[in-house]
Amino acid sequence: MRTLASAAGRTVRTTEVIHFGNTLQQTYDAGEVTAALSGATRYDYIVLQEYSTLVATNPAAATSALLGTYAPAFARTLKPGGKVVLFKNWALRDPAPFATRAAAVAAIDTNYAALSAALDTPNVVAPISDEFEKLIATNGTSYLIVADGKHPDDTAIYLDAVTLYGILFRESPRGLSDQYLTATTAAALRDVAATQIGY
Incomplete structure (x- = not known):
């Protein structure tokens, strides 16, 4: 973050x-x-x-x-x-x-x-769990969880980070940088996070 x-x-x-x-x-x-x-x-x-x-x-x-x-x-x-x-x-x-x-x-x-x-x-x-479930419903568990079935992958880590950013700074994460993800993926994750935290 x-x-x-x-x-x-x-x-x-x-x-x-x-x-x-x-x-x-x-x-x-x-x-x-x-x-x-x-x-x-x-x-x-x-x-x-x-x-x-x-x-x-x-x-x-x-x-x-x-x-x-x-x-x-x-x-x-x-x-x-x-x-x-x-x-x-x-x-x-x-x-x-x-x-x-x-x-x-x-x-x-x-x-x-x-x-x-x-x-x-x-x-x-x-609301990390809520965000996971929304994305898993469309993309499956492997979209966010690594092969061990427990830990977050890089996509999930980015989702966690933008969620915490929005909460801690009390503003929408929609305009944050894409970091290591594609622009399309990062924007979709920021949209999910922003919706869940009320932005």
């Missing part, structure tokens, strides 16, 4: 704490989150992405991590008017333990809505 912002004449300053394959609780327990959320730095937004299937399959654990572990730090780390962004993960190619992909998506929808409502801190749900 920083590359997109730079191309648009904007600067994004970030603090990243990423442990691939970890839940948010595991990431917190690793220790680096404590410094990032100490209050020494104040943020306009805090973006949280939970482990890919946890919110759908174990909402109690996801709720405990968000409300019990992370939420106490938000008051000291968000600037006035700041928000938490809940990154709404997509359903994997294999929907297990759900019987169908539609059932997995329904659980994602229900549980992210519940997380958002339970969090007292002002927050917004980044």
Whole structure:
């Protein structure tokens, strides 16, 4: 997203704490989150992405991590008017333990809505799952998900980035640069993102 912002004449300053394959609780327990959320730095937004299937399959654990572990730090780390962004993960190619992909998506929808409502801190749900489903309905899962059935391909990464850009800067991503995609593909993705976030 920083590359997109730079191309648009904007600067994004970030603090990243990423442990691939970890839940948010595991990431917190690793220790680096404590410094990032100490209050020494104040943020306009805090973006949280939970482990890919946890919110759908174990909402109690996801709720405990968000409300019990992370939420106490938000008051000291968000600037006035700041928000938490809940990154709404997509359903994997294999929907297990759900019987169908539609059932997995329904659980994602229900549980992210519940997380958002339970969090007292002002927050917004980044509708990544909704965007995936719209595009997958037309193009199939391989359009956005790599062969392992879980991770995003370069097209999906661009979609995620333009979505977050629109949310964080509170403006339509429709005019952003194409980056490494063809103009037609990039414009179509920006249109999907802009529609989902209300631009």
